[in-house]
Amino acid sequence: MTIRTEKLDRLAELTARRDTTTGAGLWTEALRRLRGSKMALTGAAVITVFVVIAVVGPWLAPHDPTAQTWRDEVFVNRALFVGPRSGNWLGLDHLGRDQFSRLLVGARHTLLVGVVSTLIGLVAGALVGGVSGAALAFGGRAGRGLDTVLMRGVDMLLALPSLLLAVSVAAVMGQSLTTVMIAVGVVQIPVFARLLRGSMLAQAHADYVLAARALGVRRRRVVLAHVLPNSLGPVIVQTTLALATAIIEAAALSYLGLGNPDAAQPEWGVMLAQAERFFVPEDLLDQASLMAVCPALGIIVTALGFTLLGEALREALDPKLRG
């Protein structure tokens, strides 16, 4: 995700060019643009469907997603799986559980992992970035020192391969759902930190801030009441994009065997990782392949939804990209 920061740093500058001190102008303008964007509409539609499924899925599911009701009918050792049939619309999984019910209920866990881990990255990253940005802009020499130290750390985290970082977090904390969320979230911390810092720095040089400072408004107030709220635009964009990444990274962790240990609970990443070994390259529509393809499609479509909305939001906030 590191690559997006540069673009977003520039976006941060754009927000500073405005004349008003409230966010209304830019946001109204952005919303107006979003309404006309096919990309945004598609993204929003996908996300809405996903969230609705995540919320009501467990009530819609025709069967208990964890019950091995038909376990005598599935022979993993002979690669005999049960495909779609009445009652089991997407067939059975490798332990004789209803695949359709698992997909429905799985949406909830997938959403949960995505949202919580993004929140972890957002909150921790914003804290580091906010402190760093405020320190550099208004903290004088000591502030510069603090900023340097914090950003050195952030840069190093950025340089580390995110997946290895996540793997080491998982190794230290032991396997659990919480671990997955933290491991995926930690990776996002440096991205958010850099972003908010850059955004705040751009704001710090805006005329209204200089004016406020000249009028004698206290530094803390300037930061909290003016600079911070006006710096949040790019962070919101990044949050949307990070949701997509979080879902994909969680799947990658599952693939490496570090996913949610309670594999009876359906989650798309875990389902994909578990079914991947039955995958038959010759026939993507064989039940053995479908067990992997279904959750994979779920992940891809959902991630695409978040990405579409995020990109549309970015374009809306950045008039230059619209030419």
Added chain:
Amino acid sequence: MLRLIVRRLLQLVPTLLGLTVLLFLWIHRLPGGPASALLGERATEADRRQIEAALGLDEPLWVQYGRWLERLARLDLGTSTQTSRPVWEEFTLRFPATAELALTAMLIAVVVGIPLGYVAARRRGSWLDAAAVSGSLLGVCVPVFFFALILKAVFAVNLGWLPSAGRRSTGIDATEVTGFSVLDGLLTGEWDASLDAVEHLILPGVALASIPLAVIVRITRAGVLEVLTEDYVRTAESKGLRQRVVRGRHVLRNALLPVVTTVGLLTGSLLSGAVLTESVFAFGGIGRFVADAIDARDYPTLMGFILLIALLYVLVNLMVDVAYSVIDPRVRVN
């Protein structure tokens, strides 16, 4: 230029020291230890104590860290507890594979991505633009390991066009010079070895390129679009400069700046992807080795890897700065 490099390297020293201390404390928090990892299911408590004593793990942490630094001063990274071979040797064995894979992916991403992004921007709104944009959006949304799996299923298993695993076919005699298999073939004149290595690089290279490609297409497109609206481009065009000159000298050159930065920043994410791609294609690189090192609590390997990554990061960003100065005369470094 030389001063810049020296200054960068000097700046690196305190950062690295801090980083290694942090990492040292972090990895020693991992439950279990290399002794248990080494012994597996047949070990006794006594075996474990014996090995811990032999590895010096029964001493206080600061003593261990001191010993590690002392060795580092002698350019000795220690011995991998996972394989019982020197860490340095393990790295020189495996790093070329990963570097080769990452370079291939980057090459694919740049060679395909920049022209595609450029054309998409010039023909804004055309079907080509739409395809490039949606393709690049999709590119970041498909899990790398799943994409790799599909690629392998189609091109290696079903069609049989390309090898499914490894870096080299059996029966190909290749002399090792640098460890970069394509380069080695060229250096020694063993063309078939080079070609064979290229064949083995294509599928993992494409899989790994998916994300950087998507990113580069988008950034190039955005960069070109932005530059096209700049006054100087309009001026140049209205001056009646030939289109080729405008494109080459003004548009592409300026649009490439963010792309260059991006290439530098992608190093980390490429290595992440390499862990997964190497797994799927049994490509004996450093990514999978390090992921295994975490499992095996292989402290010396992990410490060595961090040093390697930090050096690499600095090096790549140095190259980015140099590239900047070549492309953009305003930031030319003296």
Added chain:
Amino acid sequence: MRIISPRTAKILATVVTAGVIVTGCASDRDDDGSGGDSGTFVFGAAGDPASLDPGLASDGETFRVTRQAFETLLATEPGGTELVGGLAETWESDPEGTEWTFHLRDGVTFHDGERLTGEAVCANFDRWYNWSGTYQNTTLSYYWQAVFGGFAENESEETPDPNYVGCEAPDELTAVIEVAEPSANYPGGFSLDAFGIHSPKSLEAYAQDEAAGEGENITFPDYSQRAGTVAGTGPFRVTDWDKGNGEVTLTRFDDYWGDPAGVGELVFRTIPEEDARRQALQAGDIHGYDLVAPADVATLEADGFQVPTRDVFNILYLGITQDRQDALGELEVRQAIAHAMDRENIVATQLPEGGVVATQFVPHTVDGHSEDVTTYAHDPQRARDLLAAAGHEDLALDFCYPTEVTRPYMPAPADIYELLRSDLEDAGITVNPVPLKWNPDYTETTRDGGCDIYLLGWTGDFNDAYNFLGTWFADYSKEWGFENEELFAMMAAASSEPDVETRVGLYQEINEYVMDFLPGVPISSSPPSIAFSPDVNPPTVSPLTQENFAEVSFR
């Protein structure tokens, strides 16, 4: 040097023009491997060998390679588990079982031209016995310590006393090995791969290397890390180890005493991922691989690949740590757990063909297996009644299982866990899942008695029930968490019984006793599958997973 093949040129063209149509099919890749005389056989290995000296190893990946180049005094019959002559044509022991005489095969030549003699055999055993420094570490000398105890001069208090006394060569072709105490480890131990016999000349070369070992690091000596120095008597000699590509190359040894190898070159290529190995076989990049996932067996067979079935020689069991919870110390509770488990379903749906439900802690292929043990059928109601009778209806158990691992006795632990958990919950037992990484977390936690119940197993090294039972029940251990002096005494008596028939009888009694005491629940014995491409004559598969690749040839 080969000229660029049309196919390769085509692929290059594809790269350059980025995606023009290329024609070709899977068989295109098949001829890649052939070359040299009678071809090159490529086998996909799950991991790199640790060393080329089997004496320093304890893992199957290493032994699979070294087995082709080194031979042991005794061997197991092809496809079976009975001991037969190896480098020794015949052997005998004195009535006490402490003096073992081996009559060596005549005319056996080492890869470096040396001759096999009694002196050469003794030089090997004396070398192992006199190991010092890092060699005394169990990572390097596991099997020596397990079979012959310690060393001439033990350097650590943890190392056991040596049971090895000495070796003498009364004539050219005889070696006499003396041990202090009889043990169930003999004569089976003499067939272990770790005790492959090296040429005396290579032993001298090793000795030069040994000084190089650093005190602080456990490093494999240099000679064991590259081809060239090691020399055995096997049908292949190691000619190259390309670590970067994970390939060990062995070449046919022309002066081999027995039938010459059927292929000119044998390559072991490391492909760590299970799926990648299967696809490499399907794509024709390799000619065979081991530990085929049961689900892949049918697919591969349907595609014309050969998947010969091995005999079973392992046990998968549900371990119980009795002293972790008072309830687990009660026999009725353990019986309830056994009755709750639907082991037939696991065997029918998860394990490869040839898998069977285990009735006791040794597989039925091992001498000492008893027909008269108590059995526990799947009966959830009975389980619930037993729990109620014991007053433990609210039983809750920490159930540990390993993630990301395939063992020869356990193809998909997470799935087996899921099935068992569902069974236990049906009997009213609350299950708390504890997934752990196999290495080191899982092995360590289970060994330290950190789980109420857990999945583990064992593959035998040679056909003696003590190799199974002795691993678990010889003494108190934290993983089982029980003291049972009666059982421990029975084990000691069996181990020191020199007469084979009497010993087998004792083993049967132990098996019957154990299944009444029920320290854990044996689940299954299942053969790990091995697959070969259609164009080869595969070797005789072995229940000990000790295939001899000299038997391989191309059709």
